[in-house]
Amino acid sequence: MLAALGSWLLARAAGGEWLVRIEDLDPPRELAGTATAHLQALAAFGLSSDQPVLWQSGRDQAYRAALEQLLADGSAFHCHCSRADLASRGGIHRRCVSGAIRKDPSVRLRVPDGTIVAFEDAIQGPFSQDVAREVGDFVLRRADGWWAYQFAVVVDDGAQGISDVARGADLLDSTPRQMLLQAALGLPTPAYAHLSLLVDRDGRKLAKSLAALPVDPAQPLPVLAALWGALGQERHALAAARSTPELLHAALKSFDPAAIPRGPLSFPAASHNTDGASHA
Numbered sequence: 558m559l560a561a562l563g564s565w566l567l568a569r570a571a572g573g574e575w576l577v578r579i580e581d582l583d584p585p586r587e588l589a590g591t592a593t594a595h596l597q598a599l600a601a602f603g604l605s606s607d608q609p610v611l612w613q614s615g616r617d618q619a620y621r622a623a624l625e626q627l628l629a630d631g632s633a634f635h636c637h638c639s640r641a642d643l644a645s646r647g648g649i650h651r652r653c654v655s656g657a658i659r660k661d662p663s664v665r666l667r668v669p670d671g672t673i674v675a676f677e678d679a680i681q682g683p684f685s686q687d688v689a690r691e692v693g694d695f696v697l698r699r700a701d702g703w704w705a706y707q708f709a710v711v712v713d714d715g716a717q718g719i720s721d722v723a724r725g726a727d728l729l730d731s732t733p734r735q736m737l738l739q740a741a742l743g744l745p746t747p748a749y750a751h752l753s754l755l756v757d758r759d760g761r762k763l764a765k766s767l768a769a770l771p772v773d774p775a776q777p778l779p780v781l782a783a784l785w786g787a788l789g790q791e792r793h794a795l796a797a798a799r800s801t802p803e804l805l806h807a808a809l810k811s812f813d814p815a816a817i818p819r820g821p822l823s824f825p826a827a828s829h830n831t832d833g834a835s836h837a
Contacts (some may be wrong), residue, residue: 558601562722562784563752565604576717577606581614582704588701594740601774602781603801613709613715620704623712624664624697624741632741635662635696649693651723661702665694666738674733679727680817687735695734707734715744726751755787755822778803781808789816 568575573767577599579592586711591757596610637655640648650665675685675789686692692702714735729751739746784790795813798804 558598558779558782559787560723560725560752560757561602561604561783563788563817564750566788566808567723567750567814568722569809570812570814571721573582574607575604576608576611576719577612578611578713578717580706580709581612582706582709584614584703594705595614597772602777603805603809608717611713613704613713616709616713617704619716620698620709620712624708627666627697628664628742633664633666634694635754636665636694636696637662639700649691650695651689651693651729658701663696663700664698665696666734668692668694668743669736672737674736675751676732676736676746678729678732679748680753681729681751681819683727684732686730688733688737692734697738707731708738711735711738711742713746714747715739715742719747721748721750723752726753752788753818753820753822778804781805787822789813789818 565575577596579596581587581592585665592612599605624633624748628635636650636653637657637659638650638653639655640661642655643650647656651670655808670689671687672688672689673685675683678684695707696705698704713719732749736746738744777803781801782792782795785795790808790813791811795804795807798807
């Protein structure tokens with residue numbers, strides 16, 4: 558929810574639209590109804606997409622066309638290597654080492670030796686990655702036929718004309734791969750802002766903490782106020798708000814992007830979900 562609120566504020570403050578995308582690319586691992594529940598929770602918190610929600614599960618044709626482009630110009634190649642084949646190399650693919658031919662090989666992007674990508678993140682500052690050494694030739698379509706996140710998100714950013722991407726810092730090291738794909742496909746590179754992750758009192762990522770219970774859509778105000786504070790904003794700016802629209806209006810008026818911290822964001826994880834807890 559922090560990434561949703563933070564990205565909504567950044568988009569609104571810049572005079573832009575806020576778009577929501579459902580990245581339902583891995584059906585075997587998806588729980589039925591989860592995506593719909595997420596959309597309902599966003600709506601309960603006053604956060605609705607300014608354009609129709611894009612579901613990636615319906616974008617197969619667009620991904621196939623982009624993949625054919627990369628295969629045709631030699632930017633991508635079929636790979637028969639399994640995870641076991643690459644285990645001794647830390648999972649990093651620099652050349653095919655498989656001794657067997659797969660019926661349905663994966664497809665990877667070719668990353669030349671010495672490929673280093675650097676960019677300036679609006680929140681985290683300078684970031685650089687030696688993609689060839691740290692990541693290697695990376696997968697665009699898996700051997701089981703499902704599309705890789707890195708590939709689908711780039712195709713969709715291009716199709717939707719995305720100018721700015723705001724998301725969690727756990728995706729910061731994915732950005733260089735996406736920038737390489739943008740260049741290979743002839744797409745523009747958006748500006749990036751990676752919001753630091755929420756942690757509990759013990760410094761653990763909130764999503765993996767026992768305290769990370771689902772937020773209560775029936776009580777949006779205390780959660781939004783807590784997230785506002787975690788984003789480094791002045792808490793008193795929302796004191797007079799008595800409804801979700803009032804709170805979001807007040808938040809937008811007082812929002813200071815420069816105040817968003819780079820480091821882990823502290824959040825009283827349990828308090829917003831505990832019966833009888835104080836929300837002051």
